[in-house]
Amino acid sequence: MERRADNLAFPAIVGTYSKYSSSRKLWDDRYHNAHLDRLETVKPVVDNKPPRTYLHCHVNMKKMQMEQKRQMDIERDNRLLASRIAMPRNVRKTSNHYQPKPSMNADIRNRELVRISLENQAILMKINLRKPVYDHKMYQKDFKITQEYMSRLQNNPPNTGAIKRV
Template identity: 35%
Template structure:
């Protein structure tokens, strides 16, 4: 193994040269490990009396104790006032009055009368469209659709559905409204089929 060593400086014996170089390198590494820094980078010493400040803590506790005492006294006074209504005997029973109260009442009454008149006009107004005529037209259209349709109206029901159940079910489209018979131009009458 020593024959593979290539020293930097020339030597007669490579084995001895390798040992000397290794011992020199070990001494160098030991010095590097034991070297002390030139710059002082350790933190400065801390003194507890500069950070803790016991006098400040004591003053803060005294201040909090004073505040707590004052709050307790105020709470006792307030609870006494709530229990006994205080020691005041000149209660003023004045109710706030509005200068525009009568005007607002008149305005509200006027608006109410106008709304009632509008409601009466709307409820007494006859409609422009006759929904009985619309129902007759719908019934006629349903008949036309039944005549021209390729499949019956209940063709989509299966054996498990309403079509093959034990009780007869009415299909929603089979419900036909009552017929209307016109007796006078203003008032239609219903006629059961």
């Protein structure tokens, strides 16, 4: 609730009914309107913005430098290891020219492998030439009939709760 007496130009202690009351009312209204205008243009005194952020507080440069140095050391070690692996050391040339003797059963094993492959091909040809026993059209027809029975049962359920009287 607004208290009008706070904005009066000359607050009266005792009410007056003189010829100056109309001019006094003009003065009071003018001061009151000026007061309302000043209230509209008031700016806040309290700073409610977030504090300034400084880069050095959020980024740890020393940590980044140490991490970079560590990565460089790892890369250098990897390069050294790769070069050591690529270049064989102390390779002795052997004068051992051992050739394993051919197996006596190698020919027999190869013939057996060819025979088994031919048998498998013959069986596959028989399977491919055989007509299928499974008739999918018949199964589809049976499924439609079953679906029709189920829909009839849903529309007209059997009366299983009836009591038989003898």
